[in-house]
Amino acid sequence: MRLTSKISAAVLAVLCTATGFAAPALADDPIPGGDPAPAPPPPAYNVRYTVTADKPVNAEIYYRDTDPPSFSDYSHDPYVFSPNAEAAVGPNKPWVLEATLTDPMQWGMVLVQATGSLPKATAGFNCTMEINGQVVKRNSGPKGALCSLRNW
Incomplete structure (x- = not known):
């Protein structure tokens, strides 16, 4: 019985194609002329x-x-897309931010530098960038650090 149904469906499809009749639309088929x-x-x-x-x-x-x-x-006004925060950081006092990006290879970036009266050369900054739990960039510097996969 199944074989007969399959053969009937195949014959119907061939006849519809040969005679110019359209096969019935299925629920997942796009509507002709529709969006x-x-x-x-x-x-x-x-x-x-x-x-x-x-x-x-x-x-x-x-x-x-x-x-x-x-x-x-972005190039028209990069600061609109690059907010900043001031934070007290140290060896046991990290600043952490989680974000959701669709293109972190292009847009993921964190940059840190000292503010205030502490000589910048004594800060010893460290940054890490993770994507979906995997560390993809680390950087350190006495005056600041940049973690990004893109070369700015």
Whole structure:
């Protein structure tokens, strides 16, 4: 019985094609002349930035927690897409931020530098950037540190 049903369906499809009749639309088929199905959203990545210092210091931290719509939007006003925070950091006092980005290879970034009266050369900054729990960048520097996969 199953074989007969399959053969009947195949014959019906051939006849519809040969005679110009349209086969019935299935629920998943797009409506002719209708809007195309929307594209699935791009994958989102969890990005975690961590900043510390070898000695207690007040730091100014710039980071990216939003993907710019386009590079031209970013280049028109990069500070709109690169907020900053001031935080006291040290060896046991990290600054941590988690963000969701669709293109962390392009837009993931954290930059730290000293503020206040502490000589910048004595801070010893450290930064780490993780994507979905995997460390992808580490950097350290006496005056500041930049963690990014893109060469700025």
